[in-house]
Amino acid sequence: MRDAYHEELDSLTDKLVEMTRLVRSGISRATTALLDSDLQLAENVISRDEEVNTLFNEVETSILELMARQQPVAVDLRMIITALRMGTDLERMGDLAVHVAKVARLRHPDSAIPPELRSTIVEMGQIAESLVTKAGSCVATRDVDSALELKHDDDAMDRLHRKLFRSILAKDWQHGVEPAIDITLIGRYYERYADHAVRVAESVVYLVTGSRPS
Amino acid sequence: MRDAYHEELDSLTDKLVEMTRLVRSGISRATTALLDSDLQLAENVISRDEEVNTLFNEVETSILELMARQQPVAVDLRMIITALRMGTDLERMGDLAVHVAKVARLRHPDSAIPPELRSTIVEMGQIAESLVTKAGSCVATRDVDSALELKHDDDAMDRLHRKLFRSILAKDWQHGVEPAIDITLIGRYYERYADHAVRVAESVVYLVTGSRPS
Known part of the structure; x- marks a missing residue:
């Protein structure tokens, strides 16, 4: 049987995994809101980010309690350090899904995405979901x-x-500056989201091996 | 006299303060590189970010050593948790200065900043420096x-x-899409840099009071 201390460490892992589920759902719904110009779904992504923040607060509290009551060593110590880092990355991924949803909300009932870029955004959304999963x-x-x-x-x-950048900068770009700005920011949000997912995975490598991938 | 343990905590603080100095210098030089289209200075910002990353690694190592050898409590425990968070924010600020420098490098020998926006970028650079200081x-x-x-x-x-956004979206914007994209990204880099500086300060509040500013 696991003792209380190891149960708490397991519960920390569970909370982080739950955070990945929430921010996966966030970016998935934000992408749909963007592509369908769905205001209600966009609002839903924005308001539900609070759940991610609440979970992150719980992660932080668990870490403080674990550290205060135990003297974790070796891999448990790394677990605590990396949990904090993973939580920070995941919390930011929730924010980035919110940023995507806010562009959808800002342009509603219009779409921020010109028809010829829809498939690229669909793919970026899918990769984001796949990475966080x-x-x-x-x-x-x-x-x-x-x-x-x-x-x-x-x-x-x-x-x-x-x-995306090549499309905006192509000679046949016909949508002017405002959609170009939207696409620039949206592209950056997906790219940052993916970077943070990679960092979460790198934290796992550090947790297990004690050194970061180069 | 301070014992070895408290000396190590002090040294952790010193390293974080040194990180703020490095990333202040980074954004200051990046802004100048951007405004003067100074390729050498831009390269200098990009290569010297390694110093920030090295310091952050030292911060992380100190934290792990402190936690492994001591059982920090109360404010010392919060110091360790917040040092990790502050280090993460400061490391990211270094990256953002690099991003600004990379736009300068990409457009060299041209300037990414149209004449009418130079004063806004000067101000954003100054606020960024002031915030991190x-x-x-x-x-x-x-x-x-x-x-x-x-x-x-x-x-x-x-x-x-x-x-910045209003300028790009104004009817009299005459520079086309590419400079609009540059300005969109540059604006975002400064804004994120400032956000991270605020987060560093919020971590100080948490460190001292035990709760985050709302």
């Missing part, structure tokens, strides 16, 4: 090999990000 | 009142950020 499963399983794969998936996001 | 002094002194003031200074940054 994999990150969540790495947190749960502590599987270093899977964690190291995320960097590779993130390259696909970077390629799509560059593709 | 104040944050650094809050970290050193643990002065809660000063820390709470940063939020107010950050409002000035948000106003300038909105002003």
Whole structure:
């Protein structure tokens, strides 16, 4: 049987995995809100980010309690340090989903996404979801090999990000400056979201091996 | 006389204050590189960010050692938790200065900043420097009142950020899409830099009072 201390460490992991689920759902719904110009869904993403923040507060509180009552060593110590870092990354991913939803809300009932860029945004949303899902499963399983794969998936996001820029800067871009700004910011939000997912996976590598991937 | 343990905690504070100095210098030089289209200075900002990353690694190592060898309680425990958070914010501020420098490098020998926006960028650079300087002094002194003031200074940054957007979206914007994208990203970098400086100050409030400013 696990003792109370290890149960608390497990519960910390569970909370982080739950955070990955919430921010996956956030970016998924934000992408749909953006593509469908769905105001209600956008509002829903914005208001529900509070759940992510609440969970992060719980993670922080658990960490303080664990540290105050125990003297964690070795891998448990790294667990506490990395939990804080993973929580910070995941909380930020929730914010980035909110930023995407806010662009959808700002342009409603119009769409911020010109027809020819819809498929790129769909793909960026899918990669974001895939990255955070994999990150969540790495947190749960502590599987270093899977964690190291995320960097590779993130390259696909970077390629799509560059593709977005090429479209805005192409000679046949006909939508003017305002949609270009929206697309610039949206592209950046997805790219940052993916970066944070990679960082979560890198924290898993650090947790298990004691050193960060180069 | 301070014992070894408290000397280590002091040294942690010193390292964080040194990080604020480095990232202040980074954003200051990045702003100049941007305004003067100075390629060498831009390269200098980009290469010297390594110093910030090295210091952050030292902060993390100190924290792990402190936690492994001691059983910190109360305010010392919060110091360790907040040092990690402050270090993460400051490391990101270094990255954001690098992002600004990279735009300068990308557009060199041209300038990314149209003449009519130069004064706004000058101001954003000054506020960024002022915010991180104040944050650094809050970290050193643990002065809660000063820390709470940063939020107010950050409002000035948000106003300038909105002003940038208004300029790009104005009917008389004559520079086309590419400079609009540059300005959108640059504006976001300064705004994020300022947000992280505010977070550093908020961590000082948490360190001293045990609760975060609302």
